[in-house]
Amino acid sequence: MRAIVCRKYGPPDVLELREVEKPTPKDNQVLIRVHAASVAMGDCELRGLKVPFEWKLLLRIGFGIRAPRKKILGQELAGEIESTGKNVTRFKKGDQVFALTGLHLGAYAEYDCLTENAILATRPANMSYEEAAVVPAGGLHAINFLRRANIQPGQEVLIRGAGGAIGTVAVQLAKSYGAIVTGVDRTTKLDMIRSIGADHVIDYSREDFTKNGKTYDVVFDAVGRSSFSDLIQSVKDDGYLLLGNPGLSQLFRGVRHSKNGKKVLRWTGGYPVQDLVSLRELIEAGKIRSVIDRRYSLEQTAEAHGYVDTGEKKGNVVITIH
Numbered sequence: 001m002r003a004i005v006c007r008k009y010g011p012p013d014v015l016e017l018r019e020v021e022k023p024t025p026k027d028n029q030v031l032i033r034v035h036a037a038s039v040a041m042g043d044c045e046l047r048g049l050k051v052p053f054e055w056k057l058l059l060r061i062g063f064g065i066r067a068p069r070k071k072i073l074g075q076e077l078a079g080e081i082e083s084t085g086k087n088v089t090r091f092k093k094g095d096q097v098f099a100l101t102g103l104h105l106g107a108y109a110e111y112d113c114l115t116e117n118a119i120l121a122t123r124p125a126n127m128s129y130e131e132a133a134v135v136p137a138g139g140l141h142a143i144n145f146l147r148r149a150n151i152q153p154g155q156e157v158l159i160r161g162a163g164g165a166i167g168t169v170a171v172q173l174a175k176s177y178g179a180i181v182t183g184v185d186r187t188t189k190l191d192m193i194r195s196i197g198a199d200h201v202i203d204y205s206r207e208d209f210t211k212n213g214k215t216y217d218v219v220f221d222a223v224g225r226s227s228f229s230d231l232i233q234s235v236k237d238d239g240y241l242l243l244g245n246p247g248l249s250q251l252f253r254g255v256r257h258s259k260n261g262k263k264v265l266r267w268t269g270g271y272p273v274q275d276l277v278s279l280r281e282l283i284e285a286g287k288i289r290s291v292i293d294r295r296y297s298l299e300q301t302a303e304a305h306g307y308v309d310t311g312e313k314k315g316n317v318v319i320t321i322h
């Protein structure tokens with residue numbers, strides 16, 4: 001089968017189209033004919049080791065010292081089940097699914113095997129494969145945090161990084177809970193953020209929301225690389241600060257913080273498959289849609305990575321494979 005192989009950490013041209021062996025499902029696995037995958041910022045960060053200094057060593061230990069041990073990147077996909085292992089009961093041949101491959105990666109290929117208990121579910125009936133493929137990674141992260149913040153109608157929610165994969169779902173989720181939503185991102189993404197329902201937008205290159213004196217019931221930081229003290233002062237008493245992409249110091253400060261009833265939530269690790277099902281239900285109810293900026297073919301994956309590296313991506317970039 002055709003797949004994109006990552007030769008080593010580096011710029012987009014470390015990604016090469018190669019002919020590799022088609023995987024065979026184990027007894028508890030399904031074989032998915034991949035129709036679409038995404039180029040998430042996380043894929044580019046892994047490919048280029050573009051992470052804060054403190055995470056670099058950990059990433060090399062986890063993923064491979066000189067090159068990723070998992071040669072085929074791609075953390076989310078949508079496709080059709082082509083065959084199943086003999087112990088699989090949840091899925092059958094022909095089911096149309098979407099999935100987070102996560103640390104298993106492997107989506108930049110014509111086929112991938114996942115265990116039936118992976119974060120895998122029937123794809124939303126009202127979405128194309130491309131639209132469905134860009135939901136799991138950002139969507140699961142967004143719902144994992146916002147669900148725990150118990151957002152009530154009329155509450156004020158600020159999403160930092162609202163124009164990205166996590167942020168575009170977070171804005172729509174917060175709106176579906178009845179919140180008044182402020183999206184923060186770069187100038188060129190603000191119209192799109194308004195178009196998915198944000199009530200207010202802030203251009204981070206012109207205004208620092210942590211310095212304008214306004215406070216929110218919930219502040220969701222999907223970006224990271226920010227000061228914990230700045231973020232927490234933008235949270236109302238009894239409100240929530242959601243650290244969607246914390247650095248080590250943010251994590252540490254978050255653990256110790258307990259002032260004025262402000263609650264700090266971090267990612268608890270892992271995502272329940274039920275969250276993917278909840279996302280599908282919200283999509284089918286018309287509450288969430290995918291924002292796709294550009295589409296590329298499998299052969300153009302390196303080019304797609306180059307585009308995502310520029311930071312200009314609005315929402316998501318998708319790779320069409322079949």
Ligand SMILES: NC(=O)c1ccc[n+]([C@@H]2O[C@H](COP(=O)([O-])OP(=O)(O)OC[C@H]3O[C@@H](n4cnc5c(N)ncnc54)[C@H](OP(=O)(O)O)[C@@H]3O)[C@@H](O)[C@H]2O)c1
Nearest residue numbers: 041042137138141161163164165166184185186204245311
């Ligand atoms: N997707 C996941 O499942 C997941 C899970 C855990 C952690 N993460 C990590 O979380 C981060 C965000 O993920 P993502 O997939 O949403 O990335 P993304 O699609 O690149 O979105 C991030 C957005 O934040 C914007 N941004 C950058 N600096 C900002 C600032 N100072 N204020 C407000 N907005 C700013 C970016 O715009 P610019 O164009 O200006 O950069 C971009 O629109 C990544 O580092 C990723 O690895 C992702």
